[in-house]
């Protein structure tokens with residue numbers, strides 16, 4: 001197999017809070033697939049079911065003209081913080097699978113990144129940062145993407161799959177990967193002036209169609225799919241009115257779970273106040289803030305100067321006024337570096 005080392009990918013991601021830019025990364029997949037297949041790598045930042053992991057999505061690929069080249073059904077499970085490589089057979093072999101559909105399973109995962117290696121040596125990527133940018137539910141992730149300058153980047157993740165049916169939930173998405181990345185380290189590839197074009201077709205088609213257990217064995221052509229998907233997504237445009245939103249309730253899948261992060265880009269206040277965030281309670285050590293995701297309430301962490309109305313990370317206790325204590329029953333505590 002040919003070695004893809006030496007290549008640098010330019011991928012669209014969050015360079016500042018809420019601002020998209022180009023992130024130069026090393027290739028996500030280090031081999032060029034041989035023969036009549038491409039390889040899709042999907043990294044999960046989180047999964048909704050605590051014990052079993054989330055479902056590895058089904059994949060369908062099309063060429064630039066909308067001809068379906070091949071697909072793979074959902075199969076197996078993926079753990080938070082790990083990835084799955086999915087070999088997608090295609091006919092005919094040499095064509096470029098520029099459109100990629102990710103079809104989530106019943107147990108949702110929060111996708112931190114997708115890499116797609118084609119048999120001609122091309123590799124493109126997509127970062128989970130796009131979800132919140134496109135008005136879809138997201139969370140922070142602890143998944144590292146290696147920047148070409150040696151530093152590490154942790155993209156947000158975008159929820160996909162599961163039983164959610166609100167307009168901002170995603171069960172499937174079809175992405176045209178050349179809109180999101182290029183194999184280059186120069187400035188030839190850029191973020192479009194109107195970033196909402198990245199959220200609409202042909203760049204992306206979001207769907208909250210209920211997950212079906214029959215998997216990815218659909219025979220729809222891309223253009224048939226486009227017209228159906230555009231009906232589904234007609235009401236889910238880029239900016240949704242904030243006032244009509246009610247939290248996706250109940251947040252029971254994450255009850256008893258908390259994540260504490262030392263990463264400087266992870267901001268509890270921002271996560272807690274973003275109506276699109278979905279996931280466990282969160283602590284940003286950098287910011288010194290705890291977020292109760294269910295009630296969307298933040299508290300400072302207790303320290304030598306803050307000793308009431310604060311959250312004590314060591315004992316997982318909320319210290320209220322007059323030192324009234326409420327012990328939180330977390331059975332899963334995860335600390336991200």
Ligand SMILES: *[C@@H]1O[C@H](CO)[C@@H](O)[C@H](O)[C@H]1NC(C)=O
Pocket residue numbers: 147149150151
């Ligand atoms: C690597 O690149 C990122 C993004 O441009 C930048 O913020 C960071 O300072 C760079 N780090 C080094 C060591 O050059």
Ligand SMILES: *[C@@H]1O[C@H](CO)[C@@H](O)[C@H](O)[C@H]1NC(C)=O
Pocket residue numbers: 267268269270286287
């Ligand atoms: C966290 O986010 C809030 C709200 O978006 C912002 O006001 C604050 O400056 C951020 N804090 C840090 C440490 O980045």
